Each structure stands twice: as structure tokens, then as C-alpha cells.
Amino acid sequence: MTQYRLTPLAQSLPATVPFVGPEAQERQLDRVFDARLGANENVFGPSPRAIAAMADTGHWMYGDPESFDLRAALAAHHGADMGNIVVGEGIDGLLGYMVRLFVEKGDAIVTSDGAYPTFNYHVAGFGGTLHKVPYKDDHENPEALFAKAAEVDAKLVYLANPDNPMGTWHTGAALARAMNLLPQGTLLILDEAYVDTAPEGTALPLDWSDPRVVRMRTFSKAYGMAGARVGYAIGAPELITAFHKVRNHFGMNRAGQEGALEALADTVWHRDVVAKIDAARQRIAEIARQNGLAPLPSAANFVAIDCGADGAFAKRVLDGLITRGIFVRMPFVAPQNRCIRVSCGTPENLDAFAAALPEALRDAKRG
Amino acid sequence: MTQYRLTPLAQSLPATVPFVGPEAQERQLDRVFDARLGANENVFGPSPRAIAAMADTGHWMYGDPESFDLRAALAAHHGADMGNIVVGEGIDGLLGYMVRLFVEKGDAIVTSDGAYPTFNYHVAGFGGTLHKVPYKDDHENPEALFAKAAEVDAKLVYLANPDNPMGTWHTGAALARAMNLLPQGTLLILDEAYVDTAPEGTALPLDWSDPRVVRMRTFSKAYGMAGARVGYAIGAPELITAFHKVRNHFGMNRAGQEGALEALADTVWHRDVVAKIDAARQRIAEIARQNGLAPLPSAANFVAIDCGADGAFAKRVLDGLITRGIFVRMPFVAPQNRCIRVSCGTPENLDAFAAALPEALRDAKRG
Numbered sequence: 050m051t052q053y054r055l056t057p058l059a060q061s062l063p064a065t066v067p068f069v070g071p072e073a074q075e076r077q078l079d080r081v082f083d084a085r086l087g088a089n090e091n092v093f094g095p096s097p098r099a100i101a102a103m104a105d106t107g108h109w110m111y112g113d114p115e116s117f118d119l120r121a122a123l124a125a126h127h128g129a130d131m132g133n134i135v136v137g138e139g140i141d142g143l144l145g146y147m148v149r150l151f152v153e154k155g156d157a158i159v160t161s162d163g164a165y166p167t168f169n170y171h172v173a174g175f176g177g178t179l180h181k182v183p184y185k186d187d188h189e190n191p192e193a194l195f196a197k198a199a200e201v202d203a204k205l206v207y208l209a210n211p212d213n214p215m216g217t218w219h220t221g222a223a224l225a226r227a228m229n230l231l232p233q234g235t236l237l238i239l240d241e242a243y244v245d246t247a248p249e250g251t252a253l254p255l256d257w258s259d260p261r262v263v264r265m266r267t268f269s270k271a272y273g274m275a276g277a278r279v280g281y282a283i284g285a286p287e288l289i290t291a292f293h294k295v296r297n298h299f300g301m302n303r304a305g306q307e308g309a310l311e312a313l314a315d316t317v318w319h320r321d322v323v324a325k326i327d328a329a330r331q332r333i334a335e336i337a338r339q340n341g342l343a344p345l346p347s348a349a350n351f352v353a354i355d356c357g358a359d360g361a362f363a364k365r366v367l368d369g370l371i372t373r374g375i376f377v378r379m380p381f382v383a384p385q386n387r388c389i390r391v392s393c394g395t396p397e398n399l400d401a402f403a404a405a406l407p408e409a410l411r412d413a414k415r416g
Numbered sequence: 417m418t419q420y421r422l423t424p425l426a427q428s429l430p431a432t433v434p435f436v437g438p439e440a441q442e443r444q445l446d447r448v449f450d451a452r453l454g455a456n457e458n459v460f461g462p463s464p465r466a467i468a469a470m471a472d473t474g475h476w477m478y479g480d481p482e483s484f485d486l487r488a489a490l491a492a493h494h495g496a497d498m499g500n501i502v503v504g505e506g507i508d509g510l511l512g513y514m515v516r517l518f519v520e521k522g523d524a525i526v527t528s529d530g531a532y533p534t535f536n537y538h539v540a541g542f543g544g545t546l547h548k549v550p551y552k553d554d555h556e557n558p559e560a561l562f563a564k565a566a567e568v569d570a571k572l573v574y575l576a577n578p579d580n581p582m583g584t585w586h587t588g589a590a591l592a593r594a595m596n597l598l599p600q601g602t603l604l605i606l607d608e609a610y611v612d613t614a615p616e617g618t619a620l621p622l623d624w625s626d627p628r629v630v631r632m633r634t635f636s637k638a639y640g641m642a643g644a645r646v647g648y649a650i651g652a653p654e655l656i657t658a659f660h661k662v663r664n665h666f667g668m669n670r671a672g673q674e675g676a677l678e679a680l681a682d683t684v685w686h687r688d689v690v691a692k693i694d695a696a697r698q699r700i701a702e703i704a705r706q707n708g709l710a711p712l713p714s715a716a717n718f719v720a721i722d723c724g725a726d727g728a729f730a731k732r733v734l735d736g737l738i739t740r741g742i743f744v745r746m747p748f749v750a751p752q753n754r755c756i757r758v759s760c761g762t763p764e765n766l767d768a769f770a771a772a773l774p775e776a777l778r779d780a781k782r783g
Contacts, residue, residue, distance in 0.1 A: 053627075053655055054571050054601060056520045064660040072480040085477065094476040103671065104471035108643045109461040110452065111636075113439040138505060138667050145664060153423045167666075174662050204421050234421060260420075269478075276475045276670030288420055293431040295541050297512060299534075300505050302669045303643030304470065 058154065058176050067166045071376045083374035084398035086391050089213065089243075089351045091273035092398060093322045095308060096315035099274065103308040112303035119306050122313055123281060129257040132286035135293075138300050140242055140265045140280040143292075145171045147205070147238060147263065147282070150291050152177040157201040161189045163214070163382030165240065168207050184385060187345055187353075188217045191227035199232040206231070209240035211247050214380040214390045216347030218247055221254045228261060236288075237262040245271035245319075246326050247348035258285045268305075270350055271323055272312045277305035326350045329393035336403045340410055345388065353380070353388040360386035362413055369409025375402050425521065425543050434533045438743045450741035451765035453758050456580065456610075456718045458640035459765060460689045462675060463682035466641065470675040479670035486673050489680055490648060496624040499653035502660075505667050507609055507632045507647040510659075512538045514572070514605060514630065514649070517658050519544040524568040528556045530581070530749030532607065535574050551752060554712055554720075555584045558594035566599040573598070576607040578614050581747040581757045583714030585614055588621045595628060603655075604629040612638030612686075613693050614715035625652045635672075637717055638690055639679045644672035693717045696760035703770045707777055712755065720747070720755040727753035729780055736776025742769050 071088060075081055085092070094100070116136035124131045137143040144167065152158060154176035160168060162181035172179050180201050182193045189212050198206045211218035219227075224239075231237055241264050244252050253264065263284035269275035279301070282289065312319070333352040334344035343355040356363040360383055367379050367389050380386045391402065438455060442448055452459070461467070483503035491498045504510040511534065519525060521543035527535060529548035539546050547568050549560045556579050565573045578585035586594075591606075598604055608631050611619050620631065630651035636642035646668070649656065679686070700719040701711035710722040723730040727750055734746050734756050747753045758769065 053518075053603065053658065055517050055658060056523075058520070059517045059658065059661060062661040064657050066481055066660065066665045068481070068665070070478070070481045070666075072484060073482055076484065088478055090478060091476050094474070100471075100475065103475065104467075106643060107461070108467065108470065108675070109458050109640045111437070111455055111457060111642045112645075114433055114435070114437045115440055117439060117443065138664065141666055142664050150422050150426045151420075153425070156423075236420065273476045275478045276473060278479075278667065278669045290431050291420065291422060291426065293433065294426060294429040297505065297509050298433045298435070299437075299508055300645060302645045302672060304671055305669060308475070 062174060067170045074371065074376065078372070080374065082376040084394055084401045085376050086394050086398060086402060087376040087378040088275070089270065089349070089392045090275045091270060091322065091326070091350060092394050093273055093325050095273040096312050096318035098315045098318070099308040099312040102311040103277065103304040106304040106307050108303065110303055111299050112301040112306050114298040116301055116306055119310050122310055126313055127257065127283065129283060130286070133257045133283050133289060134281055135289045135296070136279065136281045136301060136306070137292070137296060138280070139269060139278045140240065140267050141167050142300070143265060143280050143282045144168050144238070146292050146296050148172055148175050148177065149295050151204045151236070157203045158205045158207070159194055159198045159201065159203040160207040161194065163380055163385045164189065164207060165209060165213060166381065184215070187215045187385065188212065188219065191219065191224060192230055195227060195230040195232065198235040203235050205236050205238055207238045207240065209242065211243040211251065211348040213243065213349060214378070215353050215385060216345055216349040216351055218251050218348040220250050221252050222250065224253050225255055231261055238265065239263070240265045242267045242270055243349035246323055246350050251348060257283050260285045260288070263288055268309045268312055271319065271326070272309070273322060274305070274308060274312060277308055278302065279305040279309045326393045329399060332399050333391050333393070336399065336406060340406050351390050351392040353390050355388050358387060363387050363389055365413035365416070366409050369412045370402070370405050373405040373409060375405045429541060434537045441738065441743065445739070447741065449743040451761055451768045452743050453761050453765060453769060454743040454745040455642070456637065456716070456759045457642045458637055458689065458693070458717060459761050460640055460692050462640040463679050463685035465682045465685070466675040466679040469678040470644065470671040473671040473674050475670065477670060478666050479668040479673050481665040483668055483673055486677050489677055493680055494624065494650065496650060497653070500624045500650050500656060501648055502656045502663070503646065503648045503668060503673070504659070504663060505647070506636060506645045507607065507634050508534050509667070510632060510647050510649045511535050511605070513659050513663050515539055515542050515544065516662050518571045518603070524570045525572045525574070526561055526565045526568065526570040527574040528561065530747050530752045531556065531574060532576060532580060533748065551582070554582045554752065555579065555586065558586065558591060559597055562594065562597040562599065565602040570602050572603050572605055574605045574607065576609065577618065578610040578715040580610065580716060581745070582720050582752060582755070583712055583716040583718055585618050585715040587617050588619050589617065591620050592622055598628055605632065606630070607632045609634045609637055610716035613690055613717050618715060624650050627652045627655070630655055635676045635679055638686065638693070639676070640689060641672070641675060641679060644675055645669065646672040646676045693760045696766060699766050700758050700760070703766065703773060707773050718757050718759040720757050722755050725754060730754050730756055732780035732783070733776050736779045737772050740772040740776060742772045
């Protein structure tokens with residue numbers, strides 16, 4: 050075996066994937082899922098205008114490395130300046146750049162225990178030391194996160210609002226108040242991937258140039274373009290400029306840039322999809338209750354369902370659903386892992402889920 | 417001004433872009449280019465089968481993080497194992513991962529003076545020390561590169577074959593012989609982005625699992641899918657596995673994965689495009705000669721044209737072309753910067769180039 054001269058940090062990293070994809074599970078099960086409800090995708094899809102724009106793209110041309118037109122449209126949409134915005138290869142890619150800019154070996158970073166594993170993957174990948182704070186009543190706990198950040202002198206603190214995997218949320222006003230506890234020298238990464246399906250007032254009501262926070266947004270959720278990989282970060286221009294030091298300038302696919310422009314413009318489709326997601330959330334909750342389970346309130350495009358016992362039990366429910374062709378996921382960490390997490394689907398998807406859940410529960414109770 | 421707590425390395429990096437995109441130049445000039453011949457894109461575009469596949473993609477779904485189907489097809493195409501192949505967000509993205517895996521502050525890396533700037537951008541971005549070797553007669557010089565690697569104990573040496581920006585090439589057999597000089601402990605990154613338009617025998621004729629080399633390939637050039645951002649690396653399984661430690665597992669756009677599958681399968685289209693590229697190379701060379709300039713032989717999808725004087729003169733020719741609506745680029749470093757670099761275009765593109773070049777030359781000679 051050749052000994053490659055990886056950096057000591059790279060040597061120490063496992064070759065893991067934060068999530069196993071549904072395709073890998075399908076290959077393993079040798080069947081196609083009837084309902085794909087595990088990755089918080091948006092089964093209602095993007096605006097037809099976005100689909101048409103992506104189909105008509107001149108694929109032979111590199112995308113504009115500045116994503117100028119998309120940033121201009123986003124700036125107008127948000128009432129921000131173009132200098133407040135950087136577009137990247139999904140929030141995952143942007144989180145990687147953020148961590149790379151800020152974190153070297155031993156730097157302290159704070160997140161919730163059970164929050165987004167891909168953020169943790171990036172922190173480990175750059176040698177940071179992750180400090181975790183427990184959820185509080187299935188909500189992320191901003192006050193505890195910021196207190197921990199002060200305690201360990203964290204460079205970054207990660208907080209998703211609405212939260213994934215629980216779907217719970219805080220009002221933007223409450224978050225803004227909590228930010229008074231954010232220590233100087235700690236930057237808040239506020240992941241607002243799911244804010245488009247949340248009640249009015251969930252977005253943080255602070256100036257886009259507030260230097261204490263960088264906000265992450267995406268076209269993967271409410272806009273239905275997960276496959277296109279278009280995310281963006283909004284923050285103070287000085288911070289946004291730092292991305293240009295390290296980002297893959299020609300990394301954006303051109304179809305994604307052009308599709309996102311149209312998706313943003315088609316406000317009628319967007320409102321309709323958000324309404325469909327809301328209806329699906331209610332249906333999932335109803336199915337849960339019909340089976341004697343407790344759905345958590347959700348502002349996201351999924352619902353966490355409390356299976357009423359421990360993580361081992363929820364895992365059996367999950368396995369029972371998967372073997373019945375229903376792709377779902379579940380939180381990784383106790384006590385949240387007493388739940389399964391079901392993404393909003395079409396009425397047909399949810400019929401399939403409703404049919405499979407009683408059987409999965411019956412098998413899970415048998416142990 | 418807030419002082420963000422970037423790492424010392426990130427603090428030290430400039431917020432530069434390796435290349436300014438043509439769209440930025442168009443915005444500055446307030447006109448659209450008549451011929452887009454500067455980024456070595458493939459104006460003949462992808463196979464209609466690839467275009468259809470990209471249009472039909474379920475954009476709402478994340479791409480398969482394993483790119484399983486595409487890797488299986490590539491393995492069959494190359495006579496390799498799937499474990500030899502990792503798919504990534506273009507060669508640019510894969511080069512970034514390679515550098516991240518191998519390079520920390522002060523590590524020695526070798527490349528040619530005037531070779532691919534994006535590789536240099538990544539090396540600087542991870543704190544590596546770049547050692548450069550001059551071109552020899554407008555060719556990259558493998559023997560000198562490998563001797564320099566031995567001298568500085570380089571972890572990585574970068575070599576493009578065919579070369580960009582000159583278009584020149586070595587036979588695979590000659591490269592394989594030169595590799596006897598590659599020091600133990602140095603890994604060769606062989607960028608074969610342009611190998612699909614090169615003469616038979618240009619690809620390195622070594623086993624895909626040879627531990628001394630990792631090869632970079634792309635769908636951006638002969639396959640005409642630059643906008644889709646699909647590249648791949650081929651190497652020993654142990655090396656390929658290391659990518660999984662750091663890559664953005666869900667970074668691939670789904671349309672790109674599915675389009676690449678079809679592009680690879682449509683061998684008729686591929687052969688036809690390669691023939692068109694060859695015809696365009698000949699036409700560019702002819703236009704150059706008609707203007708008293710010397711085209712360099714090229715195995716790539718562009719031709720470097722020696723403007724017969726220094727870099728300042730070539731820059732004036734380039735500026736004259738750009739103001740006349742012809743987007744071209746030029747090498748950055750002397751003596752290669754006596755050339756301009758013209759990508760293969762349609763007959764109409766090259767008519768426009770042929771019309772603009774005499775005027776640009778006339779103005780350049782006036783100084």
C-alpha cells in the first residue's frame with residue numbers, strides 16, 4: 050500500500066458521508082421507493098418557468114462566476130445590496146467556505162447536539178473543536194448556544210431557524226433579542242433554509258449588513274430546486290468579500306443560475322407551493338395522530354413525529370417504512386431520535402405513507 | 417469596521433478571481449460578444465441526448481451523492497473500476513479537494529510558469545509554496561518539472577497534457593517514460609481536460625490504479641457541458657477514497673449527472689464534434705497565417721497564435737479583438753504571453769474573428 054502524503058489533518062479524517070442518499074438505499078434494497086420523503090426535498094418541484102429556463106440554458110457556456118444577474122435579483126427581492134450576497138453550490142458548499150475561512154486546528158465552534166451533520170462534517174474537516182448544547186423542548190436553544198460560545202470563545206455558532214430535524218422555530222424577534230447575548234468575536238451562522246415555509250416573522254428582522262450574523266438561504270426547499278444546487282449567503286459586505294478568497298469561482302452550474310432567477314420571479318407558483326407544503330404538513334400530522342403518535346409543530350417542509358418511545362423503537366418504525374418503500378429519515382441524537390422525520394409529499398405520497406405506517410408501527414411494537 | 421476572526425491564512429489571501437468571466441466584460445463594455453472564443457468552451461454544445469436528459473431531470477431531487485450510475489458508465493468506458501473514479505464539480509473543484517488533502521502551510525508544490533492559474537489559486541489558498549519551472553519551446557517540460565519536484569521534495573506536481581494555454585502536447589508514451597524521473601513521495605496531477613481532442617496516443621498509457629498519478633477529466637470540453645460542472649478524477653482506489661473525507665458529497669447537480677451519462681453514450685455526436693473542433697483548429701491556424709502570424713500546433717479545442725512580438729503587443733491585439741466583440745484570452749506569463757489564445761468556434765464565429773483580426777493587428781502596430 051502506497052503511503053500518500055496527506056496532511057496530518059486529512060490523514061485523521063474518516064472517509065464518511067454525512068448522509069446516505071436514497072439512491073444508495075434503493076440499490077441496496079433493489080427497489081425504487083414509492084415515496085421519497087426523507088431528504089426534505091420539495092416534491093412539488095420548481096416553477097415551470099424555472100424548468101423551462103434550465104432546459105433552455107446554453108450548457109456549453111460556463112456560468113457567470115459573479116452570478117451577477119441572480120445576485121441583482123436577490124438583492125432587489127430582499128432589499129439588500131449585491132455586495133451583501135454571495136451565491137454558492139448550495140448551503141452545504143457555503144458552510145464549507147465559511148468554516149474554511151474561520152476555522153483552523155483547535156478553534157472552538159458551537160452547535161446544538163443533533164443539529165445539521167454537514168456543518169459538523171465541515172468543522173471536523175478543518176480541524177475545529179465542536180462544542181454542543183442540548184435542545185430544549187425539541188427547540189434549538191439560542192441563549193444556551195450563545196452562553197456556550199462565550200464560555201469557549203467560539204469563532205462561529207450555528208443555528209438553524211426553523212430547525213432541522215425537528216421543524217420547530219423561534220420568532221425572528223425572539224432571536225434578535227437573544228443575539229444580545231452573542232459574545233463579541235463570535236459570528237452567528239443562521240441557517241434559514243426553511244424560512245420560506247415558516248410563519249411571517251420567523252426571519253431575523255435585522256439589517257442585512259449586521260456584522261454579527263451571516264444568513265444562509267437556498268433554492269433547494271420552498272423553490273424546489275435541490276438538484277440544481279443553488280444557495281446563497283447574506284451578510285455584511287466585508288464578510289461576503291471574504292468568500293471570494295476561497296470559493297470555486299466557476300463552480301456554479303449555469304442552468305441553476307438561470308433557473309433560480311425564474312424561480313424567484315414566479316411568485317404565484319411559489320405561494321401555491323408553500324400552500325401545498327402547509328397542507329401536506331397538516332396531513333402528516335393527521336396521519337400521525339390517527340396512529341396514536343404525536344406530531345411536532347413544524348415551520349419547515351417536513352414534520353417530526355414523536356413515536357412515543359426511545360430511539361431504538363423509532364428506528365424500527367423507520368426501518369419498517371423503508372422496507373415498505375417509504376423513504377424517511379430520523380434525528381441522530383437522543384432525545385430527538387424518538388422521532389421520525391417525514392418530508393411533505395404529494396397526496397399520493399402521503400396515502401402511501403398512511404398505508405405503511407400502521408404496519409411499520411405494528412412490527413416495531415413486536416420488537 | 418468589524419475585525420472578523422478569519423484564520424491567519426485566510427486573512428492573508430487576496431479576494432481575487434482566477435479569471436474574469438466574459439459576462440463581466442460584457443457588462444463593462446455594455447455589449448454582447450459576437451463570438452465567445454476566450455474560455456475554451458465548446459460552442460458545438462453537448463449531445464442532444466444530453467440536453468434532453470438535463471431538461472427532463474427531476475430538479476426537485478438532490479443528486480446521488482455517490483454519482484453511482486455515472487461512475488459505473490465511466491468505469492465501463494475507461495476499463496476501470498468504479499473505485500478508481502470520483503465525480504466532482506468540475507476539475508476546478510476536484511483540484512481544490514486534492515490540494516486540501518495534501519497541502520498545508522509551507523508544503524512544496526511544482527507547476528509550470530504560466531500553467532493553470534486555478535491550480536495556483538488553490539495552492540495559495542491552502543498555504544502551499546509554489547515552485548515554477550519554465551516552459552520549453554512552448555511545451556510543458558516534464559523532466560524539468562520532476563527534477564524540480566525532487567529538488568524541493570514536492571508533494572504534488574501539476575502537468576496538463578495537452579497543455580493549456582499553449583495547446584501543445586506530449587505523447588502518452590513520452591510522459592510515461594518521463595515518469596521514471598518522478599520522485600517517490602511526489603504525486604503527479606495529470607490534467608487531461610483536453611485529451612479528448614488530442615491525437616490517439618496522447619493519454620497516459622498506464623494502469624488507472626498506478627499510485628503515482630491522478631488523472632483529471634471533464635465534460636466541459638469535448639463533451640460541451642462546461643455550464644453543467646461535471647469533472648472526474650481517476651486514480652488508485654486508496655487515493656480516490658481520500659476525496660470522500662473532504663468533498664461536498666451533495667455538491668453535484670442532478671442534471672449534470674444525468675446529462676453526462678447521455679453525453680458519454682452518444683459516441684456519434686462526440687466523434688462529430690471532435691471533427692468540427694479539428695476543422696476549427698485548422699481554420700484558426702489559416703486565419704493566423706493569412707495575417708502573417710504563426711499558429712502553434714494544438715491538440716486542444718483552441719489555438720495559441722504567436723503575434724510575433726512581446727506580451728504588450730499581444731495584449732493590444734487582444735484588446736482590439738475584445739472591443740470588436742471577439743472574446744479571446746491570452747497566456748499570463750512571458751514568453752508565452754506573446755500569443756493570444758482563440759477557442760474553436762462555429763464557422764460564423766471564425767468569420768467574425770477573421771474580420772476583426774486585421775483591424776486589431778493594425779491598431780496594435782500603431783501602438
